[in-house]
Amino acid sequence: MEQALVVENLRKCYGKFEALHGITFDVAPGEIFALIGPNGAGKTTTLRIVATILQPTSGTAAVYGFNVQKDAARIREIISYLPEEAGAYKNLTGRQYLKFMAELFAPDMQVQREYIERASQITGLGERLSDKIGTYSKGMTRKLLLSRAVMTKPRLAIIDEPTSGLDVVAAIDIRDSIRRAASEGMAVLLSSHNMLEIEYLSDRVAVIDNGTIHDIGTPQGLKEKYGKSNLEEVFVEVVRR
Ligand SMILES: Nc1ncnc2c1ncn2[C@@H]1O[C@H](COP(=O)(O)OP(=O)(O)OP(=O)(O)O)[C@@H](O)[C@H]1O
Numbered sequence: 001m002e003q004a005l006v007v008e009n010l011r012k013c014y015g016k017f018e019a020l021h022g023i024t025f026d027v028a029p030g031e032i033f034a035l036i037g038p039n040g041a042g043k044t045t046t047l048r049i050v051a052t053i054l055q056p057t058s059g060t061a062a063v064y065g066f067n068v069q070k071d072a073a074r075i076r077e078i079i080s081y082l083p084e085e086a087g088a089y090k091n092l093t094g095r096q097y098l099k100f101m102a103e104l105f106a107p108d109m110q111v112q113r114e115y116i117e118r119a120s121q122i123t124g125l126g127e128r129l130s131d132k133i134g135t136y137s138k139g140m141t142r143k144l145l146l147s148r149a150v151m152t153k154p155r156l157a158i159i160d161e162p163t164s165g166l167d168v169v170a171a172i173d174i175r176d177s178i179r180r181a182a183s184e185g186m187a188v189l190l191s192s193h194n195m196l197e198i199e200y201l202s203d204r205v206a207v208i209d210n211g212t213i214h215d216i217g218t219p220q221g222l223k224e225k226y227g228k229s230n231l232e233e234v235f236v237e238v239v240r241r
């Protein structure tokens with residue numbers, strides 16, 4: 001089966017600074033794949049290249065066979081990208097925002113309604129969808145944005161720090177939403193510096209530090225390989241070797 005994402009020997013320089021030193025990984029359809037590593041590791045840089053927002057310095061990334069440099073327009077039709085610091089229009093209600101986004105993505109009214117229905121359920125916001133986004137807490141806004149990112153059933157969802165700044169309950173809700181969407185075949189590329197949290201969400205993780213991927217595996221496989229009880233301890237061990 002064709003891979004949802006193939007990244008090969010990807011390098012990225014910002015001026016003289018090399019942020020990615022040639023990283024390689026792939027993501028299968030329906031798979032939730034996470035880049036885990038500390039601040040400045042190169043996670044957002046990688047996600048932005050896959051989302052066709054940044055150009056790689058060398059190496060390749062291909063989304064369902066489409067090259068990020070040659071076929072960017074095609075890729076944008078089949079992905080969604082949720083940046084870490086995304087905001088929403090504070091003067092719209094949650095429901096108005098979802099409607100606006102649905103209209104942007106689908107010309108057909110029936111499809112728009114399906115999108116809004118799916119997204120509304122994913123947000124778990126219930127009655128609060130009638131309130132202005134400006135009155136939402138950080139976690140509520142994040143849930144709304146996340147629901148927008150998956151409502152169109154993109155073939156690859158790219159989500160930067162899906163649960164950052166959320167409480168445990170909101171983080172679990174968001175995890176469940178991502179899981180449900182992936183079980184319908186959507187591939188997901190995540191990033192997180194919260195290694196404990198991401199363990200429960202991801203099918204496989206890549207341990208990234210200083211622009212280099214040090215190891216890739218299932219959370220369970222990595223814990224067994226390094227004889228550790230959680231991914232944070234795995235990270236320390238992997239990076240030290
Ligand atoms: N536009 C830029 N210009 C110069 N350097 C940059 C730029 N963007 C990122 N960098 C550098 O590249 C490295 C990787 O940054 P990146 O944002 O990809 O890290 P990250 O893993 O997402 O970190 P965080 O967990 O803090 O979000 C860092 O050293 C950062 O300072």
Ligand SMILES: [Mg+2]
Pocket residue numbers: 043044045084160
């Ligand atoms: Mg980042």
